[in-house]
Amino acid sequence: MATPSIAPPPPSPSYRTGRLIVATGAVVGVVYGYDTGSISGALVFLSKDFGLNASASGFVNSILVLGNILGALIAGRLSDALGRKPTMVIVAAAYAVFSALSALSPTVVVLDLVRFLLGVTIGVSIVAAPLFIAESTPARLRGAAVAGYQVACVAGITLTYFVNWGLSDGGHWRIMLGLAAIPSALVIIPLLRLPDSPRWYLLKGRVDEAARVMATTDPDVDPVAESAAIQRELEAERGGRGGSLARMVRRPFLRATVFVVGMGFFCQITGINAVTYYSPQIFETLGFHGDGQNFLLPAIVELISLVATVLALFVVDRIGRRVVLLSGIGTMLATLVVLAVVFGTHSLSGAGIWIGFGAIALFTAAFNFGFGALIWVYASEAFPARLRSLGASVMLTADLAANFLVAQFFPSVLEELGATWAFGGFAVLVLIALAFMARMAPETKGRQLEEIRGYWQNGGRWPDDAPPGSLEGGGLSPGGSAAALGTGIATSGEQPRP
Incomplete structure (x- = not known):
């Protein structure tokens, strides 16, 4: 294979381009988090304005998730065809437009339509943004950089709850939904100035451009040598139809596909978005009363989660992916058992209320420390370059399918079966998830993206x-x-x- 004919400029010791990529990805993550969480407060007031029952309220949430699924399904091919950066520009513009239109919706039918389109945008963004970051970050920093995207998402959700709390007195649900349009529009400007990821350039055979960009995004390596080596790996992957779903369900990548589908599904079916979407209702069931209080408490929960997510960012490249992931899931299991006991023994007064609050806070923090931070890392690491964007789409489609089930049916389960069965059921699912992840999750700390291919080819062993x-x-x-x-x-x- 020929080496690049044009030598790139010397590496920049400042990591300026890589840091700008991480920063713009983080802004998109904040918008994603805000748009995901803003409905929790807005739903209380728009349900009254539009006269919605529990099922219709659930649909306002689940229609967003249906859009997420479609977006995640098309995101891989979109980001492969157009590039990681152009896809991010489209995402930012769509966030701005659909957030503004959500605030202006005259009827619930229009709101549902706009939220479906917003959901498609979210689905594309949760594939494209971590992919863009992972492919533009040095291996020794990649886990923290991608986990930083989760920090941004949690920061967006946290901001949502404080905004909801501040606007709860007047019931300003339109402002709650529309504020995300401002940062979405602003982030387009720096995005337009960024290059695409080096690995996307290599996918398209643009070796000189890949080496030139790698010199500024990954000063740890010789960009010419690294580009040539990655190009050789891409050539080795060419068997069969590059990037096809058929390759993902055949050896050697069948095991990787089972892993990412399982991780995506368990990440959501274990209940995190029941708390994100319906926290005011959960806190009311727990024994807290008053809209102001029930908007402030979720904000406190998310602040605790933000601390846990930042902690994951600092340790994921030091102690390893598996330790972070499994300790987070194990803590989720313990807190759900506590919640089921609190609700089951009717300890909804005095100390029991605050034990329940603490369990919800720790459950959310544990999710963001483990599943929340690591799903983005594994989504961007699990497959070789020709399958990476499609693999991320498959993982996040499984994630969103489970999210749809939770968003649509949790209000009815809470109302008809009660909180004990709801949280006890989540506990059983977390136990299954813990066993699955302990068996399947690889330790990829310090591994180059191209190196991880060998793990799956060797039957799940290095x-x-x-x-x-x-x-x-x-x-x-x-x-x-x-x-x-x-x-x-x-x-x-x-x-x-x-």
Whole structure:
């Protein structure tokens, strides 16, 4: 394979371009979080204005999730065809338009239509944004950078609850829904100035551009050598139809597909968005009364979750993905058992109320520490370049299908069966999720994206227990050991470790 004919400029020690990519992705994450959480407060007031019952209120939430599913299904092919950056620009513009139209909706039918289109936008963004970040970030920082997207999402949800609390006295649901249009419009400007990800350029055969961009986004490696090595990996993946769903359900990637579908489904079916969408109703069931109080308490819960998510950002590249993920899921299980006991023993007064509040806060924090932070990391890591965007779409489609079930049916379950059965059922699902993730989740800390391919090809084991960055791991070293892959290009040798 020919090496790039034009040498890129020397690496920038400032990581300026990479940091700008992470920052713009974070703004999109804040908007996603805000649009996801804003309905929790707005629903209380728009249900009264439009005369909605529990089922119709659930549909206002679930229609967004139906749009999410469609968006996630098309996101992979869209981001492969247009590029990661153009897709992000389209997402930001659509967020601005549909957030504004949500605020102006004259009837619930119009609101449902606009929220469906907003949901499609969200579905595209939750595939494209983590992908853009992961493909533009050095391997030693990738986990934290992608987990930072979850920090942004939680920050957006937290902001939502404080806005809802501030606007609850007047019932200003239109303002609650429309505010996201402002940052969405503003982030388009820096997005337009960014390059696409180096790996997308390589997918399109634009090797010189990939090396030039990699010089500014990943100063840890020799960009010429790294680009050539990744290009060799892409050539090795060409068997069959590149990027097709058929390849994902055949060996060696069948195991990876089972893993990402299972992770996506369990991430949502275990109940996090029951709290996000219906927290005022849950707190009222728990024994708290008054709209102001029931809007403030979710804000406090999300602040605690934000701290947990930031903690995940700092440890995910140090102690590893599996430890963070499994400890988060285990804590979720414990808190759901506590909630089921509190509701089951009717301890809804005095200390029981605050124990329940603490369990909800810890449940949400544990989710964001484990599932919430790691789903974006694994979605962007699990597959090789030609399947990566499609794999992320499949994972997040499974996630959103489960989200739809929770959004649509949780209000009815809470009303008809009671909180004990609702949270007890979630506890059983979390137990199943814990067993599944303990069996299936790989430890990808410090591995290059191309290296992870070898894990699945070796039946869910690192070949010969190869250490991170080794060629035996199925890829190349963090220093870009392209010569050992047969490209004939010298590399810079050992790279700094965190």
